[in-house]
Amino acid sequence: MTDDRIARVLLKQEIEEFLYREADLLDERRYDEWLALLAEDARYWMPMRRNVKVDDREREFTREGRDISWFDEGKETLTRRVRQIQTGIHWAEEPVSRISHLLSNIQLLEVNPSPAEPAEVSVRCRFLVYRNRVETETDFLVGKREDLLRRIDGHWRIARRKILLDQNVLLSKNLTFFF
Amino acid sequence: MATTRIQGYRPGLVDVATGQISREIFVNDEIYQDELERVFARAWLFVGHESQIPSPGDFFVSSMGEESVILCRDRVGKVHVFLNSCRHRGMKVCRYDEGNAAVLTCPYHGWSYSTDGRLVGVPYFREAYHSTLDRSAWGLVEVAQLCLYKSSVWATWDPAAPPFLEYLGDFLPYIDLTLDAWDGSDGGTEILCGIQKWRVPCNWKFPAENFSGDSYHNISHRSVDLVGIGPSGSGRRDMPELNMARKLHIAFPERGHQTTSYLLPKEAAPPPAYQHSSVVSDYFRECEEARRKKQGDWGRMIALVGEVFPNTAFLARQPRTLAAWHPRGAHETEIWRCFLVDKSAPAEVKDFLRDYYIRYSGPGGMTEQDDMENWNYAHAASRGTIARRYPYSYEQGMGTAVDNYEWEGFRVPGTVCDLTQAKSSEHNLRNLYRRWAEFMEAESWDELTIWRRQRQAEAAE
Numbered sequence: 001m002t003d004d005r006i007a008r009v010l011l012k013q014e015i016e017e018f019l020y021r022e023a024d025l026l027d028e029r030r031y032d033e034w035l036a037l038l039a040e041d042a043r044y045w046m047p048m049r050r051n052v053k054v055d056d057r058e059r060e061f062t063r064e065g066r067d068i069s070w071f072d073e074g075k076e077t078l079t080r081r082v083r084q085i086q087t088g089i090h091w092a093e094e095p096v097s098r099i100s101h102l103l104s105n106i107q108l109l110e111v112n113p114s115p116a117e118p119a120e121v122s123v124r125c126r127f128l129v130y131r132n133r134v135e136t137e138t139d140f141l142v143g144k145r146e147d148l149l150r151r152i153d154g155h156w157r158i159a160r161r162k163i164l165l166d167q168n169v170l171l172s173k174n175l176t177f178f179f
Numbered sequence: 180m181a182t183t184r185i186q187g188y189r190p191g192l193v194d195v196a197t198g199q200i201s202r203e204i205f206v207n208d209e210i211y212q213d214e215l216e217r218v219f220a221r222a223w224l225f226v227g228h229e230s231q232i233p234s235p236g237d238f239f240v241s242s243m244g245e246e247s248v249i250l251c252r253d254r255v256g257k258v259h260v261f262l263n264s265c266r267h268r269g270m271k272v273c274r275y276d277e278g279n280a281a282v283l284t285c286p287y288h289g290w291s292y293s294t295d296g297r298l299v300g301v302p303y304f305r306e307a308y309h310s311t312l313d314r315s316a317w318g319l320v321e322v323a324q325l326c327l328y329k330s331s332v333w334a335t336w337d338p339a340a341p342p343f344l345e346y347l348g349d350f351l352p353y354i355d356l357t358l359d360a361w362d363g364s365d366g367g368t369e370i371l372c373g374i375q376k377w378r379v380p381c382n383w384k385f386p387a388e389n390f391s392g393d394s395y396h397n398i399s400h401r402s403v404d405l406v407g408i409g410p411s412g413s414g415r416r417d418m419p420e421l422n423m424a425r426k427l428h429i430a431f432p433e434r435g436h437q438t439t440s441y442l443l444p445k446e447a448a449p450p451p452a453y454q455h456s457s458v459v460s461d462y463f464r465e466c467e468e469a470r471r472k473k474q475g476d477w478g479r480m481i482a483l484v485g486e487v488f489p490n491t492a493f494l495a496r497q498p499r500t501l502a503a504w505h506p507r508g509a510h511e512t513e514i515w516r517c518f519l520v521d522k523s524a525p526a527e528v529k530d531f532l533r534d535y536y537i538r539y540s541g542p543g544g545m546t547e548q549d550d551m552e553n554w555n556y557a558h559a560a561s562r563g564t565i566a567r568r569y570p571y572s573y574e575q576g577m578g579t580a581v582d583n584y585e586w587e588g589f590r591v592p593g594t595v596c597d598l599t600q601a602k603s604s605e606h607n608l609r610n611l612y613r614r615w616a617e618f619m620e621a622e623s624w625d626e627l628t629i630w631r632r633q634r635q636a637e638a639a640e
């Protein structure tokens with residue numbers, strides 16, 4: 001293998017490990033450590049999905065920064081969401097839910113400037129977020145995620161997360177958790 | 180006497196006199212089936228907003244009760260609402276959420292309908308039907324009455340229902356507090372693109388009563404208040420008016436509509452709000468001043484929440500939304516929420532409001548999330564054989580409402596309960612269920628148009 005290809009394989013492994021560790025932080029409710037993985041200017045966006053004709057892809061998703069979405073926010077609001085859970089009286093997450101993030105189909109889409117010296121990586125994956133709470137309440141949320149990771153002071157940080165949930169009418173009563 | 184009111188539903192299930200309401204009306208499947216006929220097939224229901232279908236051929240698929248409907252604008256610009264079910268074999272004609280079409284073609288056998296509902300295309304019309312099918316009799320089923328009010332679209336399946344404006348009665352100006360622009364200009368609002376739709380496992384009346392003015396559940400939102408998402412940086416809303424205004428429950432007993440609103444003092448300036456950004460706070464200050472100038476005493480009224488009987492709610496100010504509680508069986512509700520902004524507001528104001536709306540409302544909303552948890556488990560814990568034997572209590576503020584409430588020279592329309600000292604009442608909730616009971620008991624709209632009978636009785640005297 002050429003050096004470049006080896007670098008790419010190693011990078012992919014590094015990114016996968018980063019994403020799995022991040023999922024662990026969420027599933028173990030280590031929210032402050034999770035917040036620390038977000039770049040200060042992070043964007044977190046989850047559009048709504050519409051039923052459209054095959055050639056009308058543009059209208060399938062609500063637009064970031066223009067339309068109403070399920071989520072369209074930055075680190076400040078995400079931090080507030082974490083703080084709300086931590087109040088201990090956010091009844092929608094109290095008692096706390098049992099959540100597992102399953103990630104698969106991880107692919108590096110773009111690496112800049114190079115796999116050997118990566119500064120920004122865009123990575124796509126599938127997610128399955130399983131939530132079970134109280135006694136039998138259960139949600140399965142499946143979709144695609146596209147993350148832009150940035151290397152800041154030698155650490156990977158999440159600069160942008162686009163979450164495409166494969167649902168039209170949301171089948172969960174609320175979205176009190178992170179993707 | 181002609182003005183006698185129905186006093187309850189199946190005596191014992193809704194008892195407005197004692198303020199007790201049976202859990203059966205929330206969890207009983209037979210009562211629910213009755214409700215679909217007696218409430219949802221007769222009342223006026225919110226369907227959408229004209230800004231969703233600006234051009235000829237535009238359509239938006241909406242819902243009335245359990246059923247899917249198509250809101251569309253025909254070739255000459257007229258607005259229609261049709262049942263989304265093909266006359267031939269019932270196929271859902273339109274399974275897109277929205278779009279533009281010259282004709283709506285059924286996927287099953289290909290009947291096609293023009294955007295004014297006429298059946299215009301029948302495959303093998305000559306061969307299979309020998310040209311005898313009376314196409315004019317097989318158009319899409321259209322609602323009995325439709326009303327466009329300040330761009331909001333309302334419809335009813337019942338030809339005997341009173342016209343929409345009569346259905347609203349004196350509640351009308353309270354709806355205006357959501358549909359008019361912030362400066363009071365007529366209908367100056369538009370819907371932000373993107374309607375939130377989601378399922379909540381509870382009876383539709385849980386959100387309906389909450390938005391009728393559950394002034395008691397503030398405590399359940401303490402977590403968001405602590406964290407602070409309000410437009411001035413703390414709490415969940417700007418509520419400086421709380422310190423100077425009268426907080427009122429305002430109900431319309433003959434019609435079943437109700438709101439929680441604030442009446443500002445005569446001389447006070449509108450309280451400062453939206454302090455997060457100066458462009459935004461200037462915009463709202465100027466709007467409030469303009470509204471006060473334009474509307475005089477009425478400009479002192481600030482609506483918080485309200486409910487148009489049976490299942491349409493508004494939040495007038497923070498955040499400004501319209502919601503419909505679509506029943507999906509006795510035990511599930513599909514909430515549709517749309518968000519309004521001033522059409523002519525600067526982009527920065529619209530952006531600010533959109534961000535605020537998303538963090539406040541809907542499944543991702545830090546306020547509404549807790550409501551849904553409560554509705555979910557209140558419903559679930561009320562379904563049991565034993566649980567059903569015990570009614571809910573709606574006794575707050577019984578006997579304290581007045582018909583001629585006046586404060587600092589302004590007479591407030593409606594039957595009013597002043598919560599300023601009392602903090603809370605269940606006046607509005609009783610009003611909702613009294614009207615609900617009337618719909619469930621009445622055999623005809625004649626019995627439900629109480630105000631007409633009262634007028635006739637007065638004329639006869």
Ligand code: FES
Binds near residue numbers: 266
């Ligand atoms: S069901 Fe529509 S054409 Fe047959």
Ligand SMILES: [Fe+2]
Binds near residue numbers: 389547
């Ligand atoms: Fe609430």
